[in-house]
Amino acid sequence: MAYGVVGAVSLALLGLTACGGEDPAPAAPRAGDSAAANPTTSEKVEVLDEVTVQRIQYPTEDADPEQNWADLYLPAGEQRVDSIPLVVLIHGGAWQSQLGAQIFEPLARDLAGRGMAVYNVEYRRVGSGGGWPTTFRDVANALDHVVAVDRRFPQLTTDDELVVGHSAGAQLAVWGGTRHKLEDDEVGSRPAFRPTRVVSLAGPLDMVYAATHGDDRIVKVLGGTPKQVPDRYTSVDPIQNIDPDTPVIAIHGTADRMVSPENSRRYVAAVQKKGGEAKAVLIPNGDHGSVVTSTAPEYPKVLDIITDASAADIDDVDDVQG
Template sequence: MADPNNPNGPRGIYVLPEADISHIKRHHSNLRYGNESPFQALDLFLPETEASVEGYPLVVFVHGGAWMMCDKRDIQLTAPLQLLQHGFAVASINYRLSSEAHFPAQIYDVKAALYWLQERAANYELNAHCVALWGASAGAHLANLTATSAGAKALEPPNSHKDKVYPPLRAVVSWFGPTDFLWMDNYFHQTQAGLADHSSINSPESKLLGGCIQELSDLVRQANPETWLTPECPPFLIQHGLPDPIVPFQHSVVFAHKITAVARQRRVYLDIFPNAGHGGEDFSNPKNILRIKKFLDENLVHPRSETDKNI
């Protein structure tokens, strides 16, 4: 059977070049967390250093690709893999793409992958109580929504885990993700940084929801991470490029303000890079990776009081 993730495969899905994992000695590939689709699989990468008694803190990466392309092993994974040298385990997940299933299938998959990892934490020397999400673009949307909708029955995977309580996420790293789809075009009209064509029936957002976003306001509301915000949401480190031509930066600014309003001060950190586009060196350079590491250290590994944090 041809690989359904291959751009020459039966689905014709575009995939970026793979990340280089030749230097990583400890990893597990294509671990199945679901049985509805071949896309319900994840890769797990472990540090070479010995785990503590509690296990490795875990960062789960959710790839971007407009919810309709790309893969858990592509070059988007390069930046998160740098955390291995700092003692973090890294999982990278695939999820059903919009050509196969419409929302909320994608959020069901992210949560199912988290449940799978937490249930089997001891098998892989993971600390089930120290889990963070890191998402890029469409993956950031899914990471943000997963974090804010914890406990929301409308977005829980059906017929599973109803009798179990799982440890909450400790932190979220969010790279240039969208929030309220209905504002995409308005924001681009303001910035002129990208095309204001997201209300089209052929836009990635419409394909995700299964119809024109203008006609699916209730689904747009459900898909918006802001809808589900509570004071108990985990801390967020949100980073976005000012001239981003794919996802306007205002999404991150408004989201950060709403987190502060609903939760409390120091629950969110927002970095706007003045010259960055949709990804690039500003995000993946060693200095920024160390900033992310410090954020994770302070919220995932050694959580402190809100007044003590200063990243």
Template sequence: MPDDVAAARAAAEEESAFSHPPVDPDAIASYGGHPDQVIDFYAPRGEAGPGGPAPLVVLLHGGAWRAPYDRRHVTPFAGFLARRGFAVANVEYRRGAEIAGVTGVTGVTGAAGAAGGVEGARVTQGTGGPAGSGGAGDAGGGPVAGRWPETFDDVAAALDALPALVREALPQADPRRIVLTGHSAGGHLALWAAARHCLPADAPWRTDRPAPLRGVVALAPIADFTVADKLDVCGGAARQLLGGAEEFAERRPYADPALLLPTGIATTLVQGRTDDVVPQAVAESYADAAAKAGEVVGLTLLEDVGHFPLIDPAADACAVVVEEIAQLAW
């Protein structure tokens, strides 16, 4: 496919994904004192399977771990899941450096979110998208990716607090049927959160046993930091997340899902073959690492699909994602 045609299609996919109005949650709960330490809860609105409490999908948004890109941009996807009978927990976490507003990021729309500040920003076409490799997402001059160790502190704390918060905020959810999912950088965090029992013994986030999950569905995840770094995914975001070049090798064993295998938890990766934001090679490398560790990881490759249709309720790829989640949840 000619480069100009591919670029036009990728732009159209991104525009479609961010054309949907934000979907407000049914409840919001805090798992810490920082404004970003919150979880949005969506009650099930449809029939996804047998009666009774609904499976819970825990959603971690992408955005290259950078501060301007918050959970608001995946609320249409959260609403889509809820309409198909799932209970949904949309997790926010600290990202990038502390910034005032979203200065330097163009194309930001949407009302202020529940937590204020950056919360509620929805990044539209023109910024490179939440996980884009261009615009404000670039390493040069744009927001820095992630906060070490706060990004990891928050995801661990959110997952630990989730059972109690769900009982109060979302009684329709079945805490025995949890599927963890995430897109792009959120896919990385989903894989990492499911592998906390595989972390080095001195890791503050390590757990004694695997999380009680039905499985993980990681969408175009930044799943292998070595490959992502070689490909300069999202402007060097993986290296930035860990603190820079000097810290990259030292901290990778604590953060890179490809080094935290086998997990013993059912895992599926969903990846578009024409994804030029997080290329197919990243997911394939993780699947290869899992196989070498003696674990089978599902890898669903979607033809003629880029990065953003996986979270776009208007795209056929999004329906495939829901089916992958349903296979684990039910």
């Protein structure tokens, strides 16, 4: 079984790379600065003519500069302080090195085209220095670095933000939204940045169920089966780390043969049983890759759902379909 955008994504998409440089764009003044205090006379608000991309290196243990980075997409238009909502993207690929953050380039640009800032995370995976616990530590540190990114780019809002993940990245995204519940000695505990809403795209949100139903990729990234390393599953399995106060939308294609839609159904039912807010959106005939493929008929609906979730409103999202 494999994750990520596979046959549904063209070779051209897989070949895309993010652009940008190390130096940040000039930051807009924060409230309280002399310029911001009298905006009618002295404030100069930066205006971008087009979507721009900045490469951000985030700190993590034994960092690899070729993999420990995120691309920050800034939308065109005025860059006023605390005016642009941030969406974090975490790509899939079975926690393995074959697919990277470049597969989310089209989605990142489309979201930026809708007025959002996008933080597209790369991280080490199995086959490129990742696995347990490195992959999970990298993603946790990339999320926590949002605090520093906000200082460099004060036009971002980071107090009530959305994380979106696909496939393995969906597991990491949902886990990222509940890290505040971890014990101090667990990987990723004591987060500096906590997303308040999550969108899962074809995610293995019940890792024990998936691992015991033929998903050897989970066994590989965690270094064992649920019986062999139960504490690791307990720590990172989304269904075992539910926060009823963190709304989750679980999108899944009904024709997904790589990650069973049952993962989303089981997770949403468990959240609702705990009194939390979660919705499953099952897309008829959608497969594992089509939910994130810009040329697929399902893609506009996915884009709309992410846009609605970014606005802190999941009530308008359709419930289970098909």
